[in-house]
Amino acid sequence: MPVSATYVGRPSRWGNPFRIYHRHSVIGPKWSVVRATWMHIPADQAIYGYITTSSPLRSEAAVAPFRDLLEVRRRDEPDRLREWLAPLCGRDLACWCPLTDLNGDRFCCHADVLLEFANPGWC
Numbered sequence: 001m002p003v004s005a006t007y008v009g010r011p012s013r014w015g016n017p018f019r020i021y022h023r024h025s026v027i028g029p030k031w032s033v034v035r036a037t038w039m040h041i042p043a044d045q046a047i048y049g050y051i052t053t054s055s056p057l058r059s060e061a062a063v064a065p066f067r068d069l070l071e072v073r074r075r076d077e078p079d080r081l082r083e084w085l086a087p088l089c090g091r092d093l094a095c096w097c098p099l100t101d102l103n104g105d106r107f108c109c110h111a112d113v114l115l116e117f118a119n120p121g122w123c
Helices: 031-036 060-076 078-088 110-118
Strands: 005-007 019-021 025-028 048-052 092-094
Touching: 019 060, 025 060, 031 060, 060 078, 060 110, 078 110, 092 110
Parallel strands: 005 092
Antiparallel strands: 019 025, 025 048
C-alpha cells in the first residue's frame, strides 16, 4: 500500500458495505442500516441479498449500490457527506481490489466512486 495513499477498503469507514458473494450474489446490510451508518459495518451484518443471478457478477454490481448510497447522502445530508469525504479530498485512495478481473478487464472499485465524489468541486 503506498504510504501517501488513504486506505478506503474494509474495515475503514469508507469501505463498501456491499460485496459479491460466491460470484453470483450481491449482499450487504439492510438498506436502513447502511443508510444510518457512516462507519464500518461488520461483515456479519452483510446478510441481506440485493441481487442473485445464475451468471457470475462483475464488480460493478457491488459498486452500483455504493454509488446509490452516496447519491442519496448527497441529496439528503450534503454537509455531513462533505465532512465524511473531507479526509479524501486531493488524496490518492487505495483498496485491495485488483486492477483487473480474471478476463483482464478493468476491475471497478468503490474507490473510483469515492474519488469522483471527494474531488471535482465537491469538497
